[in-house]
Amino acid sequence: MINLEWFRTFKVIYEAGTLSAAAKDLFISQPGVSLHLSSLESFAGHRLFDRDTRKMVATERGTMLYNFIIDHMNKLEEAEHIFRRKSKAEKPTVSVGMSMEIFQHVLEAHITDLPFNLVTRFGDCPQMLQDLNNGTLDLILTTLKGTQHNLDYRPFNTEKIILICGNQTDTREFEELLSQDNRPALREWLNNQVWYTTAYDMEYLKNFWSASFEALPSFRPKYVVPSFASILRCMSNSKGFAVVPDFLCGKELAEKGIKLAWDGSPAVENTLYFAKRKNTAYPDEIKYLEDILNKNWPVDEQVLSLLD
Incomplete structure (x- = not known):
């Protein structure tokens, strides 16, 4: 019957490149590594590595075997890490x-x-x-x-989702439309502005827009950046709009690099x-x-x- 430790040893030899390096990584002797490999090759009926004085080079069969087992071995090693019993002295x-x-x-x-x-x-x-x-x-x-x-x-x-803009943004027309609660005109005006959003999550913008206009945004943001912090840095003392959680904006609002454009109606809270x-x-x-x-x-x- 095959021993699953042979596969672990094979994987480490393939990745380490030498028997001595594999032995060091596995905390076993080099003869032990050689025994595991020879046993696996005997089971498979094929040579899995070409040996030379400097490096173990996988044969075609060895490469095929590695590609077949690597995902399964990684899963088993992850399970081993998650479920192994921790010693009392070890920090969780x-x-x-x-x-x-x-x-x-x-x-x-x-x-x-x-x-x-x-x-x-x-x-x-x-x-x-x-x-x-x-x-x-x-x-x-x-x-x-x-x-x-x-x-x-x-x-x-809770976090409240708000509309902010750079302090150089001319919002006079927007404020006039807002005072009239002219939602179609507000939506059209905002559609024509410069917008920022994050690369990983546009749900904040979609939820704010749906609550305020009962529709999804019809524009494509001009700037897609890695995070809300990036948005705040880029917009500070500049122009443009973004929808962000309120708790992130305190410092920038206090320093007046950005300004609150609208807190939405109805307000959006998560x-x-x-x-x-x-x-x-x-x-x-x-x-x-x-x-x-x-x-x-x-x-x-x-x-x-x-x-x-």
Whole structure:
């Protein structure tokens, strides 16, 4: 019967290039590596590497085997990492998913003080929910609630979606149309402006537009940048419009590099949830992170006064 360790050894030899390097990576002796390889070659009935004094060069059969097993081996190694029993002396590692902006504004300054290891991933809510459900994430911050029965959601804050513009933007006509509540004219005027959005998520713009005009945006943003922070930097002391969460804008509004154009009507608010698995292995660590996020969530009086 084939030994799955032969495949692991084969994979490491293929990637390391020599028997000695593979032995070092696997923490076994070089004769042990040679034995695994010769056993696998005997099982396969073909030579998998051409040997020379400097490097192990995969044969055509060896390359075919590597390409066939690599995805499966990576999955098994990921499962090994996730499910192996941790020693009491080892710090636990908690994997968290959230937006890049929340990480930068709320959590980044505190990670060096955490009493456990942290792995952070950025992504959209559907993908993070899937990763939470399959065990590769332990906690996420999401505005979307999924249908998975093993996930627990707890609301912790809200974000309001607002329309901002650079302080060099001439908004006199816009303000006149807004005072008249002329929605068709407002929509047409905004369609002809310079727009910024993020590369990974246009849902904020779509939701704001749908609430205000009962339609999806009919324009293509001129500038698509990596993050909301990039939008704020690019728009500051310039022209253009963007739809962003309110908690990100306090500093820029206070410094008057941007200005609030409209808080929408009806207002668009998202509830942010802590989501975790009901049978999480890290309840104390997750509670620690939730407390940090609750305590340090930005409440900016500048934004609140403009929205009132």
